[in-house]
Amino acid sequence: MDIIFLTFILVLSVFLGFELISKVPATLHTPLMSGANAISGITLAGAFLAAGATDNDMASWLGGAAVAFATINVIGGYLVTDRMLGMFKSKRGQ
């Protein structure tokens, strides 16, 4: 049942993703990409499970490395996207 449930979520999310992104103008493709990229660092939420385990050294080492990599992705991705979007100005804004 779990598998069906998770797959259900997956299928709906994929459709939602297609709907959400297909209307983004070309001007915003780079920020969209780096913003989406930051979201893919969500593995961080799954990495704690391994990183917090004390009974297995290997699990916590792998988990720790996963936490570090995912954090680079998340923090770096959001900051750089924000920096880029801060540059997009409207004519009226000037």
Place this chain on the structure above:
Amino acid sequence: MDIEIYTNLAYIVAAALFIFGLKMLGSPATARRGNAFSSMAMLIAVIAGLIGSQAVSYEVIIVGILVGALIGTLSARLVAMTSMPELVALFNGSGGASSLLVGWATLYYSEGEVVPTFTAATIVLAILIGGLTFTGSLIAYGKLSERINSAALVFSGQRVLNSALLLAIVACAFLFCREPSATSVYLYALLGLALLLGVMAVIPIGGADMPVVISLLNSYSGIAACAAGFAVGNNILIVAGALVGASGIILTNIMCKAMNRSLANVLFSGFGAAKTAKAVEGEVKPISVEDAYYILEAASNVCFVPGYGMAVAQAQHVVKELGKILEANGCEVSYAIHPVAGRMPGHMNVLLAEADVPYEQLVEMDDINPRIENVDVAIVIGANDVVNPSARQDPDSPIYGMPIINVDQARTVFVLKRSMASGFSGVDNPLFFGDNTRMLFGDAKESISGVIGEFG
């Protein structure tokens, strides 16, 4: 059980915020707030994940977060806008690495229990796609930063080798799933093969096709997160990963369409390595900075067409300055941007935004082409293939059929070019020999500064 309900409720909130954030990224006016929404969603999801994991020791987690935050912050702050594609490639790679590690680690903390086949299969997927994303992104980074040769690397037997690689992966995956354990020899084989696959997948792709590769790797990093989500049974990983995966696929598709090529053609053909087009002969007509000034001074509609060369010459600021002067002179100024100009989708838009060009002046190919005949002067800066008329006229040309910005139909075309070498894909460009084309040789930044000086 209680904690599980609360973390899942938090995940629902996070998913909703991710969706709002992505939706707001669709318009320049709301994009920045959208990004903030999405980062808030991430914070909620991460805190919920941390509480839900019921971690007993926090040392490793804290060290990991500190190290990652430091590297991430520094690189995001210090990177130059021209190097954005390289940075996105590296961030992508770290996302992939993280998914690989999460999948791998799952085997250790469930030690002693029997790993169900389905979980084993998702672990395999997380390792494969994560590893592929990791090394593929590193190679893409190397090519983009020109640390390694950015041309397509094709050698005989490449296809045979790649097919063997894929077969070996399928075999190892099957054998691992039959007896999944952390000490399985097939697990280590899979790790190595996944990393090798990433290298093999990106080396045959040339620098000019990088917008496609970056989009695709972006999609993979999402799919890898998704697979890791299945492996650890975490909803938010699946939702967020699927959103990213879908967005990457859409961008990949847009980039392929903009080059009139199929994804398979981009990935496997080693474009530009083999094909031969008609050699173009003719006489180019150079123009001096002074003459360029006289023509621009009289023009009432000027359109800039930037390409990767503008990024290399760091000319975006002087371009914007010239645009401003022309506007003050009563001229209508626009910037026409081809979807695959630069090394990642939207690369030129970011550079021009950095130089304070308002986004209303950035027009897309389909908007400018119908009215290109009214443009007095089209100024091509460091672009080549995206303005090459062979794409319309020469069926033997490797880029035949690719939609281009039809600058050759403008009244006058200025081409700013360092010298008469052919473009990235190694294709000759008849535009340079056109009757209405004038070549302004030299460094783009210096040439434009020269014209600005004449206006002074």
